Amino acid sequence: MTKPTDSYRKSHVGPGIGKRYDQAHAGRLDSLVWDEHVKPLLRELLAREAGLHSASRYLDFACGTGRILKQGLAFFPEGIGVDISIDMLTEARARVPGAQLIQADVTNDSLPEQLNGMFDCVTMFRFLLNAEPELRRSVLKWLAAHMHPGAALIGNNHMCSASVGGLLTHLARTFSGSSKNVLSRKEVESLLVQAGFRIEAWHGFRVLPSLRGKPALGWWLQRRLERVALTLGLGRFGVEQVFVARRI
């Protein structure tokens, strides 16, 4: 979907990449699981955060084409989306009209003034997995410095090593030199703790395997069995792991 680059900063830059990004995810298992499970959970979490301590200032870091930002804006009076890629932001502008969208690399020294001050809640989806270690650390450090104590960082790891997909990805890395990434809950936790957060909760999804992004068991059966797996508490073996972390 995206070309390997020397830095994740450049991975989503280029004409038309925003459109291709949205098209590539449509009709795949992850968008079904997003619609049925992850989006409702995220909205519940955001509603709760927005109600806490009259929280008002929300940031969607690495907002891309605006999928997550759109949810946040339903609950917070002030919402900002930041992304390094103008091409991704072009799609976000169409999807979330009225949002404040900023093109910036938060790890740069000079940033627009809208990014000054502190945030009450931050989201960060589909970022940590593929960002290189230096970028992960720098971004988390910047976020921690711009979040009030007690503010929530809600994010995800979209290829967890404890899932069937994670295991296969790990084997492909070991035996066929694949460059696809996997992260464990422990690795994510360690990054967050080092940056000054504590993990409050994990929610896992996409337990049943996919084949090239499509449901391995067909849409009907996969949908039902995914619900059963989640009801049985097997979410921790899901490919997608959503975390709620709190700034200490």
Ligand SMILES: C[S@@+](CC[C@H](N)C(=O)[O-])C[C@H]1O[C@@H](n2cnc3c(N)ncnc32)[C@H](O)[C@@H]1O
């Ligand atoms: C896979 S997309 C995720 C988009 C969105 N969060 C979602 O879940 O649909 C990752 C995004 O991270 C952005 N990105 C990478 N490095 C960045 C940086 N240093 N500052 C801001 N955005 C960055 C990319 O441009 C890309 O749009």
